Amino acid sequence: MSNKNTAQIAIRVENLGKSFKIGAAVSTQAASKYVSGYRTLRDDLADGLRRFRSGFSKDRQAEQAASTQFWALRGVSFDIQRGQVVGIVGRNGAGKSTLLKILSRVSDPTEGRAEIHGRVGALLEVGTGFHPELTGRENVFLNGAILGMRRTEIQRKFDEIVEFAEVAQFVDTPVKRYSSGMYLRLAFAVAAHLEPEILVVDEVLAVGDAEFQRKCIGKMSDVAQQGRTVLFVSHNMSAILRLTEETIVLERGKLAFRAPTNQAVDYYMSSGMAETADRKWLPEEIPASAAPFTPLALRVRDPHGLVVDSFRSLDPIQVEFEYRLDEPLTGLRTGIYLQTRMGEFVFTSFDTDSPEAFDKFSTRPAGIYRSHCTIPANLLNEGSFVLGVNASVYRIKRYFEDDKALSFNVDATGAPGKHWVEKRLGPLRPALDWQIERLD
Amino acid sequence: MNVSSPTSSQKPDSPEKTAAAASQANTITVLRPQHGLAALNLGDLWKYRELIYFMTLRDIQVRYKQTLLGAAWAVLQPVLQMVVFSMLFGGIAKISSDGLPYPLFNFAALLPWGLFSRAISDAGRSLVSNRNMITKIYFPRAVIPLASVLSGLVDFLIAFVVLACLLVYYHFMPGSNFKFVFSPALLALPLLLLLTLVTAMGVSLWFAAMNVIYRDVGYILPFITQLWFFITPVVYSSSEVTGNLRLLYMLNPMTGVVEGFRWALLGTAFSAGNWLIVSVVISVLVLASGWVYFRQMERRFADEI
Numbered sequence: 189m190s191n192k193n194t195a196q197i198a199i200r201v202e203n204l205g206k207s208f209k210i211g212a213a214v215s216t217q218a219a220s221k222y223v224s225g226y227r228t229l230r231d232d233l234a235d236g237l238r239r240f241r242s243g244f245s246k247d248r249q250a251e252q253a254a255s256t257q258f259w260a261l262r263g264v265s266f267d268i269q270r271g272q273v274v275g276i277v278g279r280n281g282a283g284k285s286t287l288l289k290i291l292s293r294v295s296d297p298t299e300g301r302a303e304i305h306g307r308v309g310a311l312l313e314v315g316t317g318f319h320p321e322l323t324g325r326e327n328v329f330l331n332g333a334i335l336g337m338r339r340t341e342i343q344r345k346f347d348e349i350v351e352f353a354e355v356a357q358f359v360d361t362p363v364k365r366y367s368s369g370m371y372l373r374l375a376f377a378v379a380a381h382l383e384p385e386i387l388v389v390d391e392v393l394a395v396g397d398a399e400f401q402r403k404c405i406g407k408m409s410d411v412a413q414q415g416r417t418v419l420f421v422s423h424n425m426s427a428i429l430r431l432t433e434e435t436i437v438l439e440r441g442k443l444a445f446r447a448p449t450n451q452a453v454d455y456y457m458s459s460g461m462a463e464t465a466d467r468k469w470l471p472e473e474i475p476a477s478a479a480p481f482t483p484l485a486l487r488v489r490d491p492h493g494l495v496v497d498s499f500r501s502l503d504p505i506q507v508e509f510e511y512r513l514d515e516p517l518t519g520l521r522t523g524i525y526l527q528t529r530m531g532e533f534v535f536t537s538f539d540t541d542s543p544e545a546f547d548k549f550s551t552r553p554a555g556i557y558r559s560h561c562t563i564p565a566n567l568l569n570e571g572s573f574v575l576g577v578n579a580s581v582y583r584i585k586r587y588f589e590d591d592k593a594l595s596f597n598v599d600a601t602g603a604p605g606k607h608w609v610e611k612r613l614g615p616l617r618p619a620l621d622w623q624i625e626r627l628d
Numbered sequence: 629m630n631v632s633s634p635t636s637s638q639k640p641d642s643p644e645k646t647a648a649a650a651s652q653a654n655t656i657t658v659l660r661p662q663h664g665l666a667a668l669n670l671g672d673l674w675k676y677r678e679l680i681y682f683m684t685l686r687d688i689q690v691r692y693k694q695t696l697l698g699a700a701w702a703v704l705q706p707v708l709q710m711v712v713f714s715m716l717f718g719g720i721a722k723i724s725s726d727g728l729p730y731p732l733f734n735f736a737a738l739l740p741w742g743l744f745s746r747a748i749s750d751a752g753r754s755l756v757s758n759r760n761m762i763t764k765i766y767f768p769r770a771v772i773p774l775a776s777v778l779s780g781l782v783d784f785l786i787a788f789v790v791l792a793c794l795l796v797y798y799h800f801m802p803g804s805n806f807k808f809v810f811s812p813a814l815l816a817l818p819l820l821l822l823l824t825l826v827t828a829m830g831v832s833l834w835f836a837a838m839n840v841i842y843r844d845v846g847y848i849l850p851f852i853t854q855l856w857f858f859i860t861p862v863v864y865s866s867s868e869v870t871g872n873l874r875l876l877y878m879l880n881p882m883t884g885v886v887e888g889f890r891w892a893l894l895g896t897a898f899s900a901g902n903w904l905i906v907s908v909v910i911s912v913l914v915l916a917s918g919w920v921y922f923r924q925m926e927r928r929f930a931d932e933i
Contacts, residue, residue, distance in 0.1 A: 208931065290659060293766035295930040301660040308657070312764045319686055321693040326686070333682040334765060 198386050198417035199268040199291065203300035205441075206261045206286050258472060260286040261441045263300075270305070270385075273418040275428040275449055277456045278438035280590055281473040284421045287438070288312060288390050291419065306417075309335060309384030315375030320364035324355055324374055327363055331378045345381045352407075353377035372400060380407045386417045405430060423591050425453050425531015450530075457529040457574055458595065465497040467594040474588065480514035481579050481587040484556070488575065488596050497596045501568055501603035501617055505596075508560035509539075509577055511588075518551040519584065522559050525576035525591050528615045534573070537561065569617035570600035662927050669923065672768045679767055683775035687750075688782050702786040706742050710735045717863045726865050726896050729798050729806055735791055736893050737862040737886045740824045743784045744882060745853050747825075751776035751832030752849050755840050759933045769926050770919070773836040777828050784821075795893070806894070813892040820888040827881045827911040833918030837925040840933050861886055867899060881907040881914075 261283040268274055278284045289295045291302060292310030317334040318327050328349055332342040342349075350356050353373040355366070363371055389408070408431055412418050422428050428435060428449060435452035437445040445455045467486040474482060489506040490496050499505050509522055523538030539559040540546040576591030600606055604619045673680075692698045710731055717723045718730025725733035751773035755762065758772050798806045839845035860882040861869075869877050877883060884907035891898035 289763075289930065293657070293659065294763065296662055296927045297659060298661055301658060304657040304659065306655065310765055313760070316764045317758075317761050319690055321690050322686065326689065330682045330686055333679040334761065334767065336767070339678050 196270050197267055197303075198270045198272070198305050199266075199419070200303040200305075201267075201291075201300070202265050202302070204261060204264045204287070204290065204297050204302055205259060205299040206283075206290060206295070207257045207259045207298045209256055209258075259298075259441050261290075261297075261438075264438075264441075264443045265300075266436060266443060266446060268417060268419065270417055271415045272434065273412040273420065273432045275432035275435035275452070276419065276421045276438060277423075277425070277428060277435060277453070278444075279473065279592055280475060281440075281470075282438040283441040284438055285312075285390060286441075288388055288419070288421055292388050304386065306385030307336070308386045308388060309379075309382040310388045311335075311379045311382075312388075312390045314372060314379055318363060318371070318375060321362055323362055324350070324359040324366070328374070328378055331375065332382075335379060335382050336384075337382060349374075349377045349381050352380065369400065373403075376400075376404055376407075380404075380411075384416070386419070387411060388419045390421045391423065401427075425457065425527070429453060429531065453531060454529065457527075457531060457592070458572060465594060465596060466495045469590070473590070478579075478588040480517065480554070481520075482512045482514070483577065483579070483588055483590070484510040484512055486510075486575065486577055486593045488594065497594075499568075499596060499598050501570060501598050501600045502565050502619075504565040505563040505568075506560060507563060507575065508558055510556065510558045511579065512556045513552055513554045516551055516553045517581065517587075519581040520549075520552055520579065520587075521582065522557075522577065522579045524561075525578065526563070527574045527576065527591065529572040529574060529595070531574075532615065534568075534615045536578075538578075566604065566619035567616060568598045569612055569615055570598050570603070571615070572597050573615075667923070668919065669768070673770060673774075676768050676771055680771050680774055680778070683771055684778045687775050687779035691779065691783075699786070702783045703790055705783075706735065706738045706787045707790060709742075710738055713738075713863050723864045724868065726867065726890075727805065728894055728896070729804065732794055732798050732806060732894060733865075733890065734863060735794055736890050737860075739784060739787050739791060740820065740885045740889050741857070741860060741862045741882065742787060743780050743821075744824050744828045744885075745857065746780045746783065747777040747828035748831050748835060749849055749853055750780070751828070752835035752839055753846060754832075755836045755929065756843070756846070756933065762933055763930050769929055770833065770922060773832045774829065777825060777832055780828075781825075791893070809895060811892070811895065813895075816888060816892050820885050820892070823881065823888075823908060823911060824885050826915050827885070830911060830914030830916075830918040833915070833922040837918075837922045837929075840925065840929050856880075856882065859883075865896075867897075878903040878906060879910060881911040883907070 260281075264283075264287065276284050276287065286295075288310070289312070290297050291304065292308060292312060294310070294312070315327075315331065317331055319330070322330065325346075328346065329339065329342055333339070350359050353370070353376070355370050355374050358366065358370065363374070366374070405427055408418070408420070412431060418431075420428065420432055432449045434446065435449040435456075436443060437452055437456045445452055447455065465488055469483050485508075487495050487508050488497070488499075489508070490499060491503050491506075493506075507524055509524065511522065513520075521538040521540045523536060523541075525536050526534040528534060539561070540549055572595055574592050574595045577589070577593050578586065578591075579588045580586040600612075600617060603617050605612065605617075692701055695701060697704065713734050714731045718725065718734070723730075754772045754776040755769065761767075761772075762769060795808050798804050799808045835845050835849060859877065859880055866877070866883060866887055884904045887896075887898055888904065890896045
């Protein structure tokens with residue numbers, strides 16, 4: 189590689205890998221009230237004893253090590269040129285966050301190497317280090333310092349930050365009195381005024397209302413246009429499409445695909461078609477934070493009750509989501525997202541949307557459940573759709589989310605207007621009850 | 629992590645490119661698996677000195693928020709302790725206070741002891757209580773326990789003012805056997821304070837790092853603090869400790885510090901004075917080993933916290 193090319197590279201990743209001990213991961217996932225994720229001295233003493241009993245046999249140790257290791261990321265290599273805006277997409281557990289954590293120096297790789305040319309600003313969360321008791325002003329300085337800004341730099345940009353966040357009159361109020369919108373705006377504003385050569389952003393846009401998200405995307409595209417390198421992870425395909433030129437798709441810890449964004453998004457949204465129609469989750473796809481919720485299966489059935497992955501537009505689609513609760517949960521709602529293959533959301537619906545269901549299932553005891561519903565006939569246009577699931581307690585906790593759990597095709601044969609062969613725009617093709625009256 | 633800056637591998641071929649390259653890529657950070665002993669990396673801590681300042685400020689600002697009495701606690705805590713100890717040990721148990729009024733004798737020791745015990749119990753838990761920062765952003769992790777230790781200085785200074793009042797009170801109280809003298813020994817106070825901070829920081833680094841991996845530390849810490857309290861001459865005089873035990877006793881750096889505070893402020897004999905160099909060596913060793921251990925564990929923090 190010539191010197192000239194070296195100078196233009198912003199990030200070079202070579203054969204990067206990160207592994208975790210499964211023992212630790214399993215104990216976090218089983219996390220009952222008493223088994224917490226961290227180790228105690230007792231665990232280590234017990235392990236030591238076990239190792240002692242097994243006679244320190246080298247083979248056995250190596251074997252054990254191999255079987256208890258889980259690679260969250262392995263063999264990933266790529267280069268990112270200076271000024272490129274690159275998206276990273278992947279399912280839960282594909283290694284996106286692990287990759288970002290390594291690139292932002294939060295955690296060390298287990299193998300391989302990465303080279304970062306320039307100052308990195310990492311935004312893995314908005315408002316890191318914000319303290320509820322401190323005022324907006326104090327938090328701006330603290331958060332700025334955490335993000336690596338100099339005090340003089342923060343002072344210089346202070347008015348701009350406050351103006352962007354629209355909190356000018358509350359700047360000396362403790363942030364615990366802020367509305368959640370104000371809090372997020374202020375937190376994002378600090379981060380947005382960071383001026384690193386390389387910006388690494390994770391899912392920050394997943395929070396806040398639509399207005400706030402628009403503002404964030406606007407700011408991000410400003411940053412991108414200033415010629416800085418941006419690495420952007422998101423589940424929001426429309427944001428990825430809008431902001432990035434190129435996208436990397438991660439699958440189970442490996443780089444699966446890298447291409448101009450629209451191709452990559454297409455690949456990502458349609459990948460895994462084979463396992464569609466009846467989706468189950470592998471243990472490593474279920475984050476530890478999901479406990480006590482465990483997703484079991486998501487299925488789509490045709491009117492005959494068969495699990496299929498193609499439907500006719502004029503047939504209803506039965507959706508069923510099965511899951512297990514290891515502990516009773518109050519306020520739980522499970523639901524589905526429907527997206528098009530380009531990542532546009534079609535709708536979101538929860539099993540406790542109706543007031544009756546909301547009251548009846550205010551607390552769900554531990555057990556195995558199936559929430560099911562029907563997507564009405566004559567609603568969807570032809571094309572591929574992606575179904576996601578979500579299990580959460582409103583404003584408290586999101587237990588599990590996979591916004592790309594399965595995909596299915598809709599065939600418009602026999603749908604309204606099918607006597608014209610043209611493709612209809614939009615994800616929906618509802619049968620509306622048109623009336624034609626003659627008025628003269 | 630190895631940060632080399634500016635990089636030597638870059639040799640731009642024309643002067644125009646030099647400027648451009650310097651502005652966009654003057655540092656190259658290489659991320660790779662870390663094996664063996666971690667680099668000490670003190671420079672990184674210096675680069676983040678402003679963060680140390682803001683974190684310390686935060687810990688100070690937050691400390692007495694949402695309390696009824698607010699910063700008055702900084703005065704009340706040591707004063708109440710002193711009152712209780714004076715009644716128990718001075719009044720009932722009649723423990724020797726080297727001929728000084730017991731409250732004064734006790735309070736002069738409570739100053740450095742309070743700073744120390746507070747520091748190790750706060751800093752020992754500090755990493756775990758700031759876990760969201762550790763898993764989300766890079767900065768030298770030692771900033772967190774360091775800020776915890778430093779934030780105790782404000783309480784120390786407030787308590788020092790209280791001590792000054794006590795000194796004045798006993799100096800002028802009729803019939804008091806205590807007379808305050810300005811002696812050059814007072815100049816040793818900042819050094820003794822530094823010794824306290826160094827010891828506290830060393831112990832904190834050990835405990836804070838261990839607490840990330842083994843939460844047992846959170847349960848052991850109060851016992852250790854209590855035990856340490858009793859092997860430090862806070863409520864009694866170190867002249868009570870004699871014989872072979874004394875040698876072992878002097879290995880505790882806080883013994884030297886507490887004795888030194890009484891010596892500088894109250895004019896007592898500094899029997900531990902000869903041993904102070906041992907105290908210094910021990911606390912520097914604790915700090916150095918704590919730093920090495922902390923750096924060694926630091927790479928695991930984000931994954932295991």
